[in-house]
Amino acid sequence: xxxSAAITRGDAPLVRRALIGVAVGYLxxxxxxxxxxxxxxxxxxxVTAYWHVLVRDPDSLHAVILTLTVAPAAVAANLTLGVAAxxxxxxxxxxxxxxxxxxxxxxxxxxxxxxxxxxxLLFGSQGPFGSWLRAHGIxxxxxxPGLILVTVFVxxxxxxxxxxPVMEATGPEEExxxxxxxxxxxxxFWRVTLPNIKWGLLYGVILCNARAMGEFxxxxxxxxxxxxxxxxLPLRAETLFQEYDVRGAFAVGSMLASMTVLxxxxxxxxxxxxRRRRPPA
Amino acid sequence: MAESPAAAAGVSIIxxxxxxxxxxxxxxxxxxxxxxxxxxxxLLGPSGSGKSTVLRVIAGIEQPDVGxxxxxxxxxxxxxxxxxxxxxxxxxxxxxxxxTVLENIAFALVVRRRPKRExxxxxxxxxxxxxxxxxERRMPSQLSGGQRQRVALARALAARPRVLLLDEPFGALxxxxxxxxxxxxxRLHTEVGVTSLFxxxxxxxxxxxxxRIVLMNRGRVEQIGTAREVYExxxxxxxxxxxxxxNVLRGVARRxxxxxxxxxxxxxxxxxxxxxxxxxxxxxxxxxxxxREGNGRHAIPARVHRLLVLGPxxxxxxxxxxxxxxxxxxxxxxxADELGLAEGEAVHLHLRDIKIFPDSADHYxx
Numbered sequence: 228x229x230x231s232a233a234i235t236r237g238d239a240p241l242v243r244r245a246l247i248g249v250a251v252g253y254l255x256x257x258x259x260x261x262x263x264x265x266x267x268x269x270x271x272x273x274v275t276a277y278w279h280v281l282v283r284d285p286d287s288l289h290a291v292i293l294t295l296t297v298a299p300a301a302v303a304a305n306l307t308l309g310v311a312a313x314x315x316x317x318x319x320x321x322x323x324x325x326x327x328x329x330x331x332x333x334x335x336x337x338x339x340x341x342x343x344x345x346x347x348l349l350f351g352s353q354g355p356f357g358s359w360l361r362a363h364g365i366x367x368x369x370x371x372p373g374l375i376l377v378t379v380f381v382x383x384x385x386x387x388x389x390x391x392p393v394m395e396a397t398g399p400e401e402e403x404x405x406x407x408x409x410x411x412x413x414x415x416f417w418r419v420t421l422p423n424i425k426w427g428l429l430y431g432v433i434l435c436n437a438r439a440m441g442e443f444x445x446x447x448x449x450x451x452x453x454x455x456x457x458x459x460l461p462l463r464a465e466t467l468f469q470e471y472d473v474r475g476a477f478a479v480g481s482m483l484a485s486m487t488v489l490x491x492x493x494x495x496x497x498x499x500x501x502r503r504r505r506p507p508a
Numbered sequence: 509m510a511e512s513p514a515a516a517a518g519v520s521i522i523x524x525x526x527x528x529x530x531x532x533x534x535x536x537x538x539x540x541x542x543x544x545x546x547x548x549x550x551l552l553g554p555s556g557s558g559k560s561t562v563l564r565v566i567a568g569i570e571q572p573d574v575g576x577x578x579x580x581x582x583x584x585x586x587x588x589x590x591x592x593x594x595x596x597x598x599x600x601x602x603x604x605x606x607x608t609v610l611e612n613i614a615f616a617l618v619v620r621r622r623p624k625r626e627x628x629x630x631x632x633x634x635x636x637x638x639x640x641x642x643x644e645r646r647m648p649s650q651l652s653g654g655q656r657q658r659v660a661l662a663r664a665l666a667a668r669p670r671v672l673l674l675d676e677p678f679g680a681l682x683x684x685x686x687x688x689x690x691x692x693x694x695r696l697h698t699e700v701g702v703t704s705l706f707x708x709x710x711x712x713x714x715x716x717x718x719x720r721i722v723l724m725n726r727g728r729v730e731q732i733g734t735a736r737e738v739y740e741x742x743x744x745x746x747x748x749x750x751x752x753x754x755n756v757l758r759g760v761a762r763r764x765x766x767x768x769x770x771x772x773x774x775x776x777x778x779x780x781x782x783x784x785x786x787x788x789x790x791x792x793x794x795x796x797x798x799x800r801e802g803n804g805r806h807a808i809p810a811r812v813h814r815l816l817v818l819g820p821x822x823x824x825x826x827x828x829x830x831x832x833x834x835x836x837x838x839x840x841x842x843x844a845d846e847l848g849l850a851e852g853e854a855v856h857l858h859l860r861d862i863k864i865f866p867d868s869a870d871h872y873x874x
Contacts, residue, residue: 400602406589407567407596408616409667418619422606 262484269481271474286455287479290463294483296371297446297459298439301378305435309386310428314420316387317394318402328391334383342380343448346373369451374459377445382435389431390424397423426501433494437487460486519581520545520671520703521566526575528561535561536572537727543671543705545580548697550714551707553724554750559707562724563673566705567596580670595664595702599676601656603648609635609659610644616667634662637696654685661693665700674706678713690717711751715739723747745865748790755796755835757789757828759864766864768808768831786867793838795861798824798847802856810835812853817841824849826857 282288312331316324334342348354350367360367367373401423405415421428443461450457454466460483468476521543528536536558543549551559564570566577568589576585584592604612611618613634617627635641638658648656657677664672677693678686694717697704708714714721715735723730723738723746731738731747742748749756759768762784802809809829816823822844824837837857839847849855 400598400600401604403569403589404596404598404602404604404663405615405619407569407592407594408619408663409590409593410615410619411590414619418615419604422604 262488265477265481265484268477269474271477284475286458287463287467287475289455290458290460290479291482293371293374293458294440294460294486297374297378298436300375301382301439302432302436304375304379305382305386306428306432308383309390309431309435312387313390313394316391318399331384331387334381339377339381339442339444339446340448343377343445346377346380346445346449350376368449369453369457371457373449374446374457377449378439378442381442381445382439385435385438386428386431389427389434393424393427394420426497429497430494433490433497437490440483440486440490518545519543520547520579521705522576522578523562523566524576524578526562526565526572526577528558528565528570528572534727536565539575539724539727539729541722541729541732543703545703546701547719548694548704548706548717550718550721551705551724552711552714552718552721552750553709553730555709556726557724558727559709559724560675563596563675563705563707566671567594567673568592569596593667593669595667595669595672597657597660597664597672597674597677599679601648601660601680603656603659603663605648607648608644609640609646609648609651612648612659613644613662613666615663620667630666634666637665637700638662653681654689657681657689661696665702669702672702672704674704676707676709678710679708686713693717715751723750725750742790742863745788745790748863748865753793753836753838755791755793757791757833757835758867759787759789761785761787761864768828768833787864788867790863790865791835791859791861793823793836795859796835796837797843797858797860798826798837798839798849799856799858800847807856807858810855810857812849812851812855815844815849815851817844826855828857829854 312327315321316328347368350356350360350373352358352361352368365372367376401419402415405419410418441461442459443465446459446462447465450459450462452458452462452466454463458466460479464476464479464483467473467479519542523542524540526536526539527534539558539562551562553559561570565572566579568584568587572585576583578584579592579594604615607615610631613631614627617630622630631644632641635644638661640655640658640662643651643655648659651659657680661674661677678689681689690713697717706718718735720732720734721738722732725746730750731743733741738747739751742751748754757768759766766787766789768789799807810826811829812824813827813834814825816825820841822839822841824839824844825834826837827834835857
């Protein structure tokens with residue numbers, strides 16, 4: 228303790244400058260410069276060329292639409308699951324509670340490629356449900372449902388993880404009070420619980436959405452990579468790149484980047500707003 | 509008596525043989541009591557005595573393992589809390605933090621889908637009642653502790669509950685606000701007349717405002733009675749030691765007498781067959797008089813150890829002769845001046861009222 232106090236007192240300005248320099252330099256080199264380069268490359272042929280690539284290429288346009296379908300679907304699924312799981316974990320003590328928390332975290336540690344393979348093995352033509360699905364004309368693998376399923380899997384932790392600490396900090400007292408005042412379960416949820424968790428929820432949704440849009444590995448495995456059918460934006464960027472269409476790859480990449488950057492700007496706005504609304508107690 | 513429906517009409521809360529366990533711990537153990545319509549009753553006991561659990565079972569927030577709850581004549585043991593129409597005031601207020609004072613108070617009416625005008629009129633009435641007019645647009649975080657507690661009270665009263673339950677209503681407030689607010693609650697109760705049951709660990713609070721006290725210890729009811737009854741005629745060692753300041757003297761009971769240190773002998777329980785039993789005698793500081801001369805067997809020789817002048821009263825700490833025990837005596841200023849006591853002086857103590865209970869683990873000490 229003594230030593231660290233001496234360090235902060237004596238070397239504070241130097242240490243501080245060094246740490247800030249390392250952090251800023253590191254992030255610039257590895258994050259900011261490549262990201263800026265994506266836009267620079269995409270716009271190298273001018274704005275018109277950039278738009279030409281996107282509009283003249285129906286497969287790329289389809290990828291935009293597909294990404295804008297898969298990501299909201301995955302967010303909606305994880306919104307429901309996240310609120311339910313966070314409620315169960317924050318409000319009740321039950322056997323297997325710790326196991327449930329680990330299970331929610333699992334997708335963080337499993338490689339998305341493995342997640343994709345798991346779904347292919349389950350729902351693919353060789354899998355246990357394969358023949359039944361084929362007999363009923365339901366396509367999951369190499370189709371939209373498969374893309375949504377793996378994206379849900381990969382983004383499970385985001386909303387639940389964001390909500391659990393918020394709900395634990397809020398505590399159950401207001402909900403109990405609402406019930407003693409005559410509110411039903413839905414009234415309690417809409418009028419008391421939701422307003423208390425809304426910022427945490429929105430934050431989770433934004434992160435979940437950013438991650439869902441960018442999902443590559445799992446989507447690669449289950450999509451079969453069919454241009455104009457199952458290619459999402461990240462997959463499309465990779466296809467164009469493999470076809471030596473560098474400008475096209477960067478254009479698609481920059482589209483994806485701007486979508487996620489936009490959601491992260493939203494997130495920063497919410498954080499800023501929260502800090503202003505609620506000064507630390 | 510309470511079994512007959514006619515008698516039950518005058519009784520707002522009946523708790524019968526209630527037991528509640530949390531795992532291996534029995535929080536509430538065979539508790540029964542009644543609260544008459546319009547009464548203000550205190551559930552008093554040290555922390556962990558099960559009083560809050562009883563209150564939560566009455567509100568329906570906890571389910572009892574055994575026993576029943578009857579509210580205004582209807583069995584409510586398994587009624588969900590939202591249908592009980594019971595007002596509950598939480599220790600830490602539990603106000604809806606994202607709602608204004610007005611929205612908080614109106615909540616019970618809004619969820620019942622009452623017309624807007626009726627809601628507004630009732631909220632105005634309650635704001636006047638709890639003296640918070642002009643603050644209806646504030647958020648709970650902009651209020652003081654006392655104001656928050658009054659909002660919580662108004663919110664609980666909004667739907668005209670059958671009974672009002674208050675869990676340590678002044679527990680989170682500082683001493684001055686506590687005293688003000690409890691007198692205010694007593695006046696409010698007289699004005700509104702709603703049957704109220706409040707939980708407190710503060711015996712002074714219970715004595716000050718409750719019509720009757722239900723004294724609890726370790727999940728069981730020790731005694732039920734008016735403040736005066738419980739204070740003056742405690743039925744157990746716990747009751748004697750928990751309510752008000754008291755001196756505890758160790759003695760030995762033998763053949764109908766109890767012996768303390770040198771000289772003092774009082775009539776007491778007879779353990780029988782020439783047996784001896786260790787007993788405790790409970791004497792309130794103001795039930796002891798100090799005299800220069802001892803007269804009769806009921807005077808104990810003692811020495812003045814310390815004198816403390818506390819405004820209108822004088823506290824004397826006296827060491828009993830021939831014993832290591834000390835007692836606190838509370839004298840009026842006049843009596844102390846008349847005696848002209850000094851520290852170190854030999855005196856005699858006259859005990860006016862002694863309660864004797866067998867030695868037990870139930871003695872309450874801080």
